[in-house]
Amino acid sequence: MKPFIDLKTQYLNIKDEIMSCINEILESSHYILGENVKKLEDEIKEYLGVNEAVGVASGTDALHLAIKALNIGEGDEVITTPFTFFATVEAILYVGAKPVFVDIDEKTYNIDPEKIEEKITPHTKAIIPVHIFGCPADMEKIKAIANKYGLRVIEDAAQAFGARIGNKRIGSLGDIGCFSFYPSKNLGCFGDGGMIVTNDFSLAEKIRMLRNHGSPGRYVHDTVGLNSRLDEIQAGILRIKMKYIENYNKLRRKKASLYTKYLSEVIKTPYEPDGFYHVYHLYSIRSSMRDKIKESLQKHGIPAVVYYPIPMHLQRALQFLGYKEGDLPIAESVSREILSLPIYPELPDEEVFEISQIVLRCLQKSYS
Numbered sequence: 001m002k003p004f005i006d007l008k009t010q011y012l013n014i015k016d017e018i019m020s021c022i023n024e025i026l027e028s029s030h031y032i033l034g035e036n037v038k039k040l041e042d043e044i045k046e047y048l049g050v051n052e053a054v055g056v057a058s059g060t061d062a063l064h065l066a067i068k069a070l071n072i073g074e075g076d077e078v079i080t081t082p083f084t085f086f087a088t089v090e091a092i093l094y095v096g097a098k099p100v101f102v103d104i105d106e107k108t109y110n111i112d113p114e115k116i117e118e119k120i121t122p123h124t125k126a127i128i129p130v131h132i133f134g135c136p137a138d139m140e141k142i143k144a145i146a147n148k149y150g151l152r153v154i155e156d157a158a159q160a161f162g163a164r165i166g167n168k169r170i171g172s173l174g175d176i177g178c179f180s181f182y183p184s185k186n187l188g189c190f191g192d193g194g195m196i197v198t199n200d201f202s203l204a205e206k207i208r209m210l211r212n213h214g215s216p217g218r219y220v221h222d223t224v225g226l227n228s229r230l231d232e233i234q235a236g237i238l239r240i241k242m243k244y245i246e247n248y249n250k251l252r253r254k255k256a257s258l259y260t261k262y263l264s265e266v267i268k269t270p271y272e273p274d275g276f277y278h279v280y281h282l283y284s285i286r287s288s289m290r291d292k293i294k295e296s297l298q299k300h301g302i303p304a305v306v307y308y309p310i311p312m313h314l315q316r317a318l319q320f321l322g323y324k325e326g327d328l329p330i331a332e333s334v335s336r337e338i339l340s341l342p343i344y345p346e347l348p349d350e351e352v353f354e355i356s357q358i359v360l361r362c363l364q365k366s367y368s
């Protein structure tokens, strides 16, 4: 079976830089929250056009700390999408708040802003849009609603490093932006890592304290925080990959446009709204024949993955929230039909062609 994401080729292409960076860090014997974390935070601030960036231990922690820093807790409600990775919801539950799900847009698979207002109650404190698969959510409409009701917006940008709306980077548009550097993400390190960005200095100060046991200085604790520090090796690796991220995203877009050229006449391919810059963390097609296509690709040694087969409101762990099948029909139908094809910067164009041919042949057979 070919890899779904070929992390090894990417590593081999930058191996010398990575090895010398790791070596230097090992010899410095400064392993946590050091110079590389500080420099990475500065580089990410500049790239995203934000005032503050705080490196943390994972994307899940980034969301958890962001929600905690906004004093959201017991008795509060947070609106989000049911079509995401479980971590978005876990982060809301960690602080004792209640996740409230709003159905998604049929084309982008992101939260549908038209359906947000009807779910707002006096307990609603924040909205967490997720830029799913690397496609920006409709931040203009979401922010207008948030402003109207005095809500905070936390962007779950775990899958969308470098995505844009116009010339504004994702992560810089809400009150707080949260990134994951999990290895398979479009900007990934070689372990776990995450980043929180904001323009609000006092929020950033609070998050800096929260990520390190609520401590403003050694052995002084002003609040109860977490151990969620980014380590130097991950930060060093990310600083190297930051030099290539624009190119990586461009290459992802190129592979995506090839897939779309081959497939869009016969199957639903990803939608990129006008003026949006999708970074194709994942390239997902949608078809009622999804399982057949997946099987056929697998027979040819091509892995295809279902992100996500069960929407959040139907997850067993969240049964206590009281949702049932039919409550969020678009998310449910997308979960039944979605299928992600291999995409990564180094994927050869010929493979995009071959994979597309297998999909086309499978559809022809199914229709004939």
Ligand SMILES: Cc1ncc(COP(=O)(O)O)c(C=O)c1O
Binding pocket: 058, 059, 060, 061, 084, 085, 087, 088, 130, 156, 158, 159, 179, 180, 181, 182, 192, 193, 194
């Ligand atoms: C949408 C989304 N949110 C949050 C996370 C959590 O990030 P991490 O795995 O770095 O904790 C992920 C990735 O796994 C994700 O895809």
